[in-house]
Amino acid sequence: MLRPVETYLQTDRVTLRRFGADDADLLIELDSDPAVVRYLSGGAPTAPEVVRERILPSILTGYERWSGAFGVFAAHETDGGAFIGWFCLRPEPGGPLDEVELGYRLRQAAWGNGYATEVSAALLEKAFTGLDVRTVWGATMALNTPSQRVMEKVGMAVVEHLGTPDDMLAVEGAELGGHRYEITREQWEQRRAARP
Numbered sequence: 001m002l003r004p005v006e007t008y009l010q011t012d013r014v015t016l017r018r019f020g021a022d023d024a025d026l027l028i029e030l031d032s033d034p035a036v037v038r039y040l041s042g043g044a045p046t047a048p049e050v051v052r053e054r055i056l057p058s059i060l061t062g063y064e065r066w067s068g069a070f071g072v073f074a075a076h077e078t079d080g081g082a083f084i085g086w087f088c089l090r091p092e093p094g095g096p097l098d099e100v101e102l103g104y105r106l107r108q109a110a111w112g113n114g115y116a117t118e119v120s121a122a123l124l125e126k127a128f129t130g131l132d133v134r135t136v137w138g139a140t141m142a143l144n145t146p147s148q149r150v151m152e153k154v155g156m157a158v159v160e161h162l163g164t165p166d167d168m169l170a171v172e173g174a175e176l177g178g179h180r181y182e183i184t185r186e187q188w189e190q191r192r193a194a195r196p
């Protein structure tokens with residue numbers, strides 16, 4: 001059931017809302033699919049107690065820290081309300097508020113519908129027109145083509161090749177590292193102005 005008061009963003013097909021304290025099971029189920037966490041943990045599910053004791057509390061704290069402007073938000077199909085995963089738009093811990101990370105993790109059943117592209121485009125618009133953001137960035141493993149395609153389709157470009165963090169060395173393709181993508185407000189505005 002969607003709680004409109006907690007709605008963060010709505011696109012044609014997807015609604016983002018704040019997670020609540022009783023939403024651990026949604027995150028546990030999402031991270032239990034090896035395909036979903038393939039380029040994050042190498043396919044190992046996230047332990048339920050880690051979700052309950054660390055991940056969800058940290059998401060909830062984020063709403064307070066950033067007064068609801070940024071965070072990790074649950075994604076639902078607007079039509080019917082099915083949970084499809086999450087998107088995030090958030091500064092780095094202790095980092096500047098005008099430089100934020102775009103991220104996404106969707107249930108396999110929701111892949112291939114253009115949802116990640118649709119919501120990411122709307123999040124960029126919100127960031128650059130409503131939240132005083134200067135740069136949006138995202139990081140992805142070199143083998144994670146779907147994630148890279150999403151960022152490319154919303155106008156982001158590779159600015160840096162990244163080494164693989166120590167806790168991700170078991171992930172397939174770790175030897176290839178990853179990419180940092182970025183788009184600045186100026187680039188986003190130019191792209192919007194150039195659109196027919």
Ligand SMILES: CC(C)(COP(=O)(O)OP(=O)(O)OC[C@H]1O[C@@H](n2cnc3c(N)ncnc32)[C@H](O)[C@@H]1OP(=O)(O)O)[C@@H](O)C(=O)NCCC(=O)NCCS
Pocket residue numbers: 035036037039104105106107110111112113114115116117118139140141144145146147149150
């Ligand atoms: C990354 C992810 C969110 C993409 O979600 P999605 O809603 O399926 O993405 P879209 O439908 O908007 O598709 C984006 C592009 O990726 C392409 N794509 C999707 N799956 C693909 C695959 N297996 N191989 C190559 N391209 C793929 C799509 O074709 C589309 O590009 P196109 O329009 O040029 O064809 C989804 O795959 C996911 O949740 N993956 C697991 C979690 C994850 O890896 N998150 C990112 C961590 S950095």
